[in-house]
Amino acid sequence: MxxxxxDQAFREFDIPEAAHPQVLxxxxxGRPWAPEALSAPGVEIDENVYAEGILELDPREKQDRHDLLxxxxxxxxxxxLEKGKQRWDLVLAERDFYSHPSxxxxxxxxxxxxxxxxxxxxxxxxxxxxxxxxxxxxxVEVKPHEGYDSxxxxxxxxxxxxGQGFSGASQALGSPEQQDxxxxxxxxxxxxSDDQIDTLLDWGDDEFDEGLLFSVVREMPGSPWQQVxxxxxxxxxxxxxxxxxLDTSQELYGRSETSxxxxxxxxxxxxxxxxxxxxxVVDELEQDWxxxxxxxxxxxxxxxxDLSENTEYALxxxxxxxxxxxxxxxxxxxxxxxxxxxxxxxxxxxxGGVDKVVDGERLEMDGERVF
Amino acid sequence: MAAKTFPVExxxxxxxxFWNTVTRQxxxxxxxxxxxxxxxxxxxxxxxxxxxxxxxxxxxxxxxxDLVNFDLDSCYMRLYDVDLRPESPLSGExxxxxxxxxxxxxxxxxxxxxxxxxEIVYDPDHDFTLGSVEPVDGTVYWxxxxxxxxxxxxxxxxxxxxxxxxxxx
Numbered sequence: 001m002x003x004x005x006x007d008q009a010f011r012e013f014d015i016p017e018a019a020h021p022q023v024l025x026x027x028x029x030g031r032p033w034a035p036e037a038l039s040a041p042g043v044e045i046d047e048n049v050y051a052e053g054i055l056e057l058d059p060r061e062k063q064d065r066h067d068l069l070x071x072x073x074x075x076x077x078x079x080x081l082e083k084g085k086q087r088w089d090l091v092l093a094e095r096d097f098y099s100h101p102s103x104x105x106x107x108x109x110x111x112x113x114x115x116x117x118x119x120x121x122x123x124x125x126x127x128x129x130x131x132x133x134x135x136x137x138x139x140v141e142v143k144p145h146e147g148y149d150s151x152x153x154x155x156x157x158x159x160x161x162x163g164q165g166f167s168g169a170s171q172a173l174g175s176p177e178q179q180d181x182x183x184x185x186x187x188x189x190x191x192x193s194d195d196q197i198d199t200l201l202d203w204g205d206d207e208f209d210e211g212l213l214f215s216v217v218r219e220m221p222g223s224p225w226q227q228v229x230x231x232x233x234x235x236x237x238x239x240x241x242x243x244x245x246l247d248t249s250q251e252l253y254g255r256s257e258t259s260x261x262x263x264x265x266x267x268x269x270x271x272x273x274x275x276x277x278x279x280x281v282v283d284e285l286e287q288d289w290x291x292x293x294x295x296x297x298x299x300x301x302x303x304x305x306d307l308s309e310n311t312e313y314a315l316x317x318x319x320x321x322x323x324x325x326x327x328x329x330x331x332x333x334x335x336x337x338x339x340x341x342x343x344x345x346x347x348x349x350x351x352g353g354v355d356k357v358v359d360g361e362r363l364e365m366d367g368e369r370v371f
Numbered sequence: 372m373a374a375k376t377f378p379v380e381x382x383x384x385x386x387x388x389f390w391n392t393v394t395r396q397x398x399x400x401x402x403x404x405x406x407x408x409x410x411x412x413x414x415x416x417x418x419x420x421x422x423x424x425x426x427x428x429x430x431x432x433x434x435x436x437d438l439v440n441f442d443l444d445s446c447y448m449r450l451y452d453v454d455l456r457p458e459s460p461l462s463g464e465x466x467x468x469x470x471x472x473x474x475x476x477x478x479x480x481x482x483x484x485x486x487x488x489x490e491i492v493y494d495p496d497h498d499f500t501l502g503s504v505e506p507v508d509g510t511v512y513w514x515x516x517x518x519x520x521x522x523x524x525x526x527x528x529x530x531x532x533x534x535x536x537x538x539x540x
Contacts, residue, residue: 072487073487076406076447079445080406083444084404085404085405085406085444086405086406087399087400087405087406136399138396140489271492271494272494272496272497275494275497292396293389293392293393293396293491294491294492295451295489295490295491296489296490296491296492297487297488297489
């Protein structure tokens with residue numbers, strides 16, 4: 001995912017000058033994909049390209065898109081509650097991403113330090129659905145960017161001279177680290193495609209700390225891409241690229257190995273990581289809880305297509321931007337209040353926040369409580 | 372206490388046990404008083420050790436997916452892809468291809484359908500086992516089908532699946 005300055009985005013996505021104020025205004029609200037922005041005077045560019053490019057105008061984009069997806073699922077949960085059709089008693093949403101959009105990690109709100117090992121092992125479950133009668137839980141993780149091919153097709157590298165910039169990647173360098181990565185790759189591997197470099201830059205940015213670099217699968221043995229990855233990894237290990245990236249990755253996933261063996265993709269690791277963590281949690285619970293396979297919602301894909309017609313996701317989030325969230329029917333909330341296991345779940349997943357939910361000082365709407 | 376696990380019985384491979392586990396989980400969302408009305412899933416092909424995808428076809432295209440839960444009241448569907456080969460370089464890329472076609476397929480329907488796209492990833496290091504639970508057969512699960520009065524949402528469902536599934540149940 002690239003980060004573009006406003007003027008770059010305007011140029012690259014050919015947004016007419018007359019539309020700039022409207023687009024910036026919507027972006028400043030954190031809702032640049034809102035129908036009002038899409039229909040602003042002069043905006044006649046492809047919606048997908050628009051969404052991809054213009055979302056980057058605002059630093060809150062990642063949070064907004066993430067929340068948008070979570071809210072979509074929460075909204076559906078609420079609708080089902082109204083119909084009396086709901087599989088789960090309670091859904092809990094984690095909102096730490098709002099406080100720390102650059103890392104997607106959870107921090108102690110008071111000390112601003114990472115939580116101890118127990119929490120790190122939990123991974124980042126965005127939504128946890130709980131059945132408090134059957135003792136079942138289901139985690140949903142939204143991935144705002146993964147799998148999203150914003151450019152539609154790779155730009156060819158034919159004819160590009162070594163060291164010559166890329167039309168996309170060369171403008172995407174938002175940090176010194178990314179600049180290092182870019183220069184390293186382009187110097188050594190001028191034949192690398194834009195997509196490959198963009199992907200690497202993405203890893204060097206917001207997704208890097210999730211271990212995505214080390215999730216690289218071997219594509220074609222001996223390919224330039226594999227060399228890029230190997231040498232980049234060596235740079236991280238040698239300190240040429242900040243070591244904390246590597247340390248963070250290892251800490252999150254408990255790995256000590258940095259060889260070139262395949263790790264599978266990051267989603268698989270998150271699945272495994274979360275399952276193992278869950279199993280460690282249920283050991284501490286009174287009841288015999290079981291867990292569904294984690295479900296990953298590839299949200300950016302949901303946001304593709306005609307955004308104005310996808311009412312579930314095109315509308316601004318209707319829920320609070322609070323740091324934590326729980327929703328359930330009154331019955332579900334009552335069950336949570338009396339659950340023997342809620343205290344443990346609360347402690348592990350939400351660091352104590354659910355107590356406030358259950359005690360509920362502020363009832364926002366039927367079946368909804370915010371903390 | 373540990374998380375529930377089921378001992379292995381029969382000749383299920385781990386991927387097949389995983390697929391049946393996922394199917395059972397998604398069945399839990401389907402029923403007259405539950406969020407979804409119908410579940411359609413692809414069968415497991417033991418020969419290739421993979422799921423045979425369902426083809427959702429509209430007038431303007433078609434989309435492969437492994438499992439879909441339909442809410443006919445709200446004209447809403449949740450599509451699931453199960454990634455049994457997460458180590459593959461192509462992992463995740465198939466969904467991108469799928470995404471390109473879904474809006475066209477949905478647009479061809481009588482009602483305005485909303486949808487959600489999700490993925491469940493197989494962990495080859497985890498033992499997925501079945502024991503006291505029999506494997507799931509069939510591709511359509513519709514616990515409320517006998518009481519259902521076909522309407523335009525059902526017509527859309529037939530369009531998507533290319534068949535009148537009530538007549539098959």
